[in-house]
Amino acid sequence: MSDGPSVHERGCGGADAGEQAERTDGGxxxxxxxxxxxxxxxxxxxxxxxxxxxxxxxxxxxxxxERGNLTPRGRIPVAVDLECPPDRFDVIVDALRExxxxxxxxxxxxxxxxxxxxxxxxxxxxxxxxxxxxxxxCANASLTDISLSAPEGRDQPSxxxxxxxxxxGEVASAVESVxxxxxxxxxxxxxxxxxxxA
Amino acid sequence: MSPGKRLAVLGxxxxxxxxxxxxxxxxxxxxxxxxxxxxVVDPDGLDTAAVLxxxxxxxxxxxxxxxxxLAAEYDVLVEATPTTLGDAEPGFSHVRGALxxxxxxxxxxxxxVAERYADVMALADESAGDVRFEATVGGAIPVLSTxxxxxxxxxAAARGVLNGTANFVLTRMAAEGxxxxxxxxxxxxxxxxxxxxxxxxxxxxxxxxxxILANVLSQGEREYTLADAEVEGIKNVPGSALDxxxxxxxxxxxxxxxxxxxxxxxxxxxxxxxxxxxxxxRNIVQLETEYAGQLNVSGRGAGxxxxxxxxxxxxxxxx
Numbered sequence: 001m002s003d004g005p006s007v008h009e010r011g012c013g014g015a016d017a018g019e020q021a022e023r024t025d026g027g028x029x030x031x032x033x034x035x036x037x038x039x040x041x042x043x044x045x046x047x048x049x050x051x052x053x054x055x056x057x058x059x060x061x062x063x064x065x066e067r068g069n070l071t072p073r074g075r076i077p078v079a080v081d082l083e084c085p086p087d088r089f090d091v092i093v094d095a096l097r098e099x100x101x102x103x104x105x106x107x108x109x110x111x112x113x114x115x116x117x118x119x120x121x122x123x124x125x126x127x128x129x130x131x132x133x134x135x136x137x138c139a140n141a142s143l144t145d146i147s148l149s150a151p152e153g154r155d156q157p158s159x160x161x162x163x164x165x166x167x168x169g170e171v172a173s174a175v176e177s178v179x180x181x182x183x184x185x186x187x188x189x190x191x192x193x194x195x196x197x198a
Numbered sequence: 199m200s201p202g203k204r205l206a207v208l209g210x211x212x213x214x215x216x217x218x219x220x221x222x223x224x225x226x227x228x229x230x231x232x233x234x235x236x237x238v239v240d241p242d243g244l245d246t247a248a249v250l251x252x253x254x255x256x257x258x259x260x261x262x263x264x265x266x267x268l269a270a271e272y273d274v275l276v277e278a279t280p281t282t283l284g285d286a287e288p289g290f291s292h293v294r295g296a297l298x299x300x301x302x303x304x305x306x307x308x309x310x311v312a313e314r315y316a317d318v319m320a321l322a323d324e325s326a327g328d329v330r331f332e333a334t335v336g337g338a339i340p341v342l343s344t345x346x347x348x349x350x351x352x353x354a355a356a357r358g359v360l361n362g363t364a365n366f367v368l369t370r371m372a373a374e375g376x377x378x379x380x381x382x383x384x385x386x387x388x389x390x391x392x393x394x395x396x397x398x399x400x401x402x403x404x405x406x407x408x409x410i411l412a413n414v415l416s417q418g419e420r421e422y423t424l425a426d427a428e429v430e431g432i433k434n435v436p437g438s439a440l441d442x443x444x445x446x447x448x449x450x451x452x453x454x455x456x457x458x459x460x461x462x463x464x465x466x467x468x469x470x471x472x473x474x475x476x477x478x479x480r481n482i483v484q485l486e487t488e489y490a491g492q493l494n495v496s497g498r499g500a501g502x503x504x505x506x507x508x509x510x511x512x513x514x515x516x517x
Contacts, residue, residue, distance in 0.1 A: 116446055118439050118467060147445065149438035159438040161446060188434050190443075190450055192467040193357070193474070 030083040032061065032142055032165045035093065036105035038075040046078065052095035058082040061142060075102070083142065113171045114144065117178055119160045121187035124150065128160065131185060139177035141166040203302075203513055204243075206230035206267050208292055209278030210253055212502030213306045213333070217276055217509050218246050224510045230270035234279070237262035239270040268295050274513055278306040278333075281406065283424060286313045293318055297325035304512040305331040306505055312406040315413040316421045328516055333508035335407045336360060337499040340511065341483045342414060344495060350415050352488040357455040360407045362479030362499050363391045363398035364432050364452040368465075369477045372440040372449050378433065390479060400431035401463040404454040408463060411456035422461055430464035443467055449475050 035053075039045045046065065053060060061081040071077050084092060093106045123131070128148070136143050141164040150158030166174040175191050182189045202225040207214050210233035221228050227243035238249055238260025253259050268275075275296035279289050286309030293310050296303045298321070305311060310318050311331050322329045335341045336358075345353050359365050363385060370381040382399070385391035397403050405427040412422040432452050443449050451474060453466040468474050473494045476482045481499025484492055498504040 116448060116467060118442060118450070120434060120436060120439050147442055149442050151438055151441075152436075157434070157436050157438075159436055159442050161442040163446075188430075190435065190439060190465050190467050192448075193453060 029144065030059065030085050031089075032081060032083050032144075033089050033106070035080050035082070035096065035103055037078045037080065037096070038071050038073065038102040038104055039078050041076050048099065049078070049096065049101050050080070052099050052101075053080065053082055053092055056084075056092045056095050057088045058084040058092050071104070077104070113168055114163055114165050115141075115171050115175065115192055117162050117164065117175060117192060118190035119162065119178075119182055119187050120190060121157050121182075121185070122154075123148065123158045123160055123187065124154055126185040126187065131181060131187070132162070134181045135162070135164075135178050138181055139164065139166070139174040140170065141174040141177075202226045203273040203516065204229045204271060205274050205276055205513065206232075206270050206272035206296075207276045207278060208232050208264075208267060209276075209280070209307070210259055211278065211280065213505045213509065214276070214278035215250055215253065216502035216506035217278060217306075218244075219250060220503065220506050220510060222246060224514065226510070226513060229272050230267035231259050232262075232264040232267035233259050234264065236260050237264045237267040239266050241271045268292065272301060274302040274304055274516060276304050276306070276509055276513070277310070278509070281308040281312075283309060283313055286310045290314055290317070293329065294321055297321040297327050297329070300326035302327040302516045303329045304333070304509055304516075305329065306333040306509055308334045308406045308410060311413065312409045313423050315410075315423075316418070319418060330512035330515060331410065332512045333505050335410050336481050336483050336495075337497070337501060338504035338507050339481060339483060339495050339497045339499060340508070341411070341495060343511070343515070344485065344493070345411075345414055348485070348487055348490070348493075350417050353415060353485050354488065355455065355457045355486040356408075356411045356415065356483055357453055357474070357486075358483035359451055359474060359476050359481050360404040360454045360483070360499060361398050361401075361452060362481060363395060364401070364404070365476065365481070366390050366479050367399065368432060368435070368440070368450055368452065371435075371437055372444060375437060375441070377437050378435065399433055401429045401452060401454075402431075404452060405429045405461065405463045408454040408456040408461045412458065412461045415456060416458045420458065427461040427463060429462075432465050435465050444470070447471075451475055 037049055061083055064079040066077045069077055093103055096103050144165050145163035147161045164174055179189050205221055205226050205228045207217050207228055218228050218231055228246055229241055230239045231249055236258035239262055249259055277289055277292050289307040290310045293303050332342045366385055367381050409422045409424055409427055435450055440450055447470055448467050449470050450465050451468050454463040482496040484494045487493055
């Protein structure tokens with residue numbers, strides 16, 4: 001992500017919006033997707049490309065605007081990460097094409113890997129929602145699911161299972177970030193064995 | 199198979215006693231046997247059944263001083279005294295004594311190769327004797343000889359379940375929905391856990407084995423001791439964590455990992471169907487190899503006769 005000048009905007013609160021989409025749709029949980037676009041280097045082009053996504057129920061997660069690179073046609077490649085229910089994705093891609101935007105790749109998920117991880121400790125007393133917010137911010141991953149189990153009440157340690165979607169090859173660093181956030185709060189992490197780990 | 203050897207066995211716990219018991223079956227004779235207080239020596243070979251009976255009934259193996267066993271006639275010293283940390287004594291001195299006499303050493307005691315690997319290897323370099331220690335990692339499971347066959351250069355990592363007690367506790371907690379303390383008490387009643395289980399449940403035992411693996415993989419380029427390992431035990435794993443893992447088709451296992459760069463032991467989330475999710479007291483080691491993908495070796499990681507088979511396999515590999 002560091003090649004050339006770039007705009008990299010991280011959409012926060014993705015999980016909240018995702019939960020909302022799930023409720024209103026009553027359908028399947030939102031999933032992360034990536035679309036690669038080609039844009040002409042003119043003011044307003046990027047905004048015009050994002051509108052069909054938002055209007056069709058997509059939740060923007062990040063935009064990678066590779067201004068330093070040009071496609072073979074002399075345009076600027078843009079990668080957009082978004083979240084939407086699976087049945088909405090085709091609608092969004094069609095809407096983009098109707099706007100005359102060149103979609104060079106759709107559906108190859110940038111958040112291509114999901115990882116489950118357990119947090120253990122005094123989760124409620126240490127402000128679980130703040131913990132989750134920090135994890136989403138620091139881990140560069142999207143929280144797709146959480147389950148909490150506190151069978152013995154607030155006095156005893158409770159457990160939470162998080163499911164995070166991360167980019168391919170970035171699972172290990174996302175897990176490392178979760179460890180750092182948890183360690184600040186005195187929580188234990190039971191992490192999965194990830195590819196390439198020791 | 200090399201010809202029969204004369205063995206001096208130090209340590210009369212479950213492993214040492216089993217080595218003495220099984221040596222004859224493997225074509226070897228025991229010329230010396232010592233526990234912490236006594237020894238018995240016979241250059242023509244001990245009557246092993248009689249010696250083991252005496253240990254059983256009187257609590258000693260013979261009339262001699264434990265030092266007598268070290269000075270006895272033998273080809274291979276089997277060091278099976280309890281693992282000690284730090285200076286790894288008295289095990290380390292036993293190893294030195296044998297190597298300085300140009301005798302072979304086979305270790306079941308983890309201390310010398312976990313805490314003083316470089317010292318042991320330096321002594322072996324100066325000696326006509328060899329040092330082998332298959333029994334220190336994974337009990338009956340042929341882990342180190344497998345790495346030796348693959349060659350350590352072509353093994354990137356070793357990971358696995360290396361403590362049967364911790365694995366038993368986690369397995370029972372998940373299966374019965376019981377708490378840690380409850381299951382631990384049950385394990386103690388069954389003799390799976392010791393009265394003081396801290397060595398097992400705090401991850402120390404698994405960490406020592408991983409340290410040994412890291413030393414083998416590093417081939418002397420870097421020396422590991424227990425102090426270099428990141429170690430976390432299973433005491434803080436609540437039943438609720440296992441429940442949440444199970445809902446997701448996963449479970450929690452105390453996994454040890456060793457590479458040339460890192461030694462790490464801690465509770466980890468693994469799929470219930472994963473090879474590493476062995477149940478009960480079973481152990482497994484998974485090797486990440488350069489040309490052969492993942493290689494899993496599983497079996498009994500502890501126990502007298504089980505570990506003795508690893509000791510005797512090492513004896514058989516000596517020239």
